[in-house]
Amino acid sequence: MAVRLDHGDEGLSEISEINVTPFIDVILVLLIIFMIAAPLATVDVSVDLPAANAEKTQRPDKPLFLTLKQDLSLALGNDDMPRAALATALDRATSGDKQQRVFLRADKTVPYGELMTLMNELRSAGYLHVALVGLEAAPVAP
Template identity: 45%
Template sequence: MGADLRKRGGGRKGKYAPMSQINVTPFVDVMLVLLIIFMVTAPLLSTGVKVDLPQTSAKPLSAEDKPLSVSLRGDGRVFLQDTEVQVETLVERLRAIGDVSKETRIFVRADENLSYGKVMGVMGMINGAGFNKVALVTQPTKGGKGK
């Protein structure tokens, strides 16, 4: 019997041998909580400016780098990413962004109820400032056909 105690506890009476197995249950619990948190917060991280985009059957563009987004709302307000800007200061705000080069892709999102002239005026300002990769963003039509 004394040999058995020495194997398990090293001869210490009333003490247990150290456990050499890893308890994975707390790790799994933490991972499940983090998964739930990320599932709840992920939809909230999308672009916050609501714009009714026109629908088209064009194929989506592939984006290699992160584009800038200029949004034109139906009430005439203009947003650069999620920040509201004045139309007159849009070009200088684009230039002020540090990592923007003339080759940066700029997506223009415009409400479908805006006049063609207003949308083309903003696109012309951006293009006139030397930004060559300016594209309009639309929504795909339901069913794949035009309106």
């Protein structure tokens, strides 16, 4: 803030300096808000994927992930869903496009039979393009 202590003979004149303190305060508050909000925007379903040594493929812009968690519950994207609503939830997420690839990820502790049951349910719902998701394995030395 600018203060003029010498009033002299000139009388009151206009001071043309900008007070930037409120502007800096607002910027710092916005910085703190974004620092807190950014990690919350990347929430994902926690699943312990097994490793695979297959070649890495190009990831689509908006992949559709179906997750079979350790407790055998399902999540479509980041939202939990009941198994009975699988077909309707997939139709809603894909807008009825049964040619869209469904990326299936399952916890490595899930029994193989449960994974096959889920794949059969996908086939019954009309979704035949299924990709299995896994972690990249370290290259094996000969």
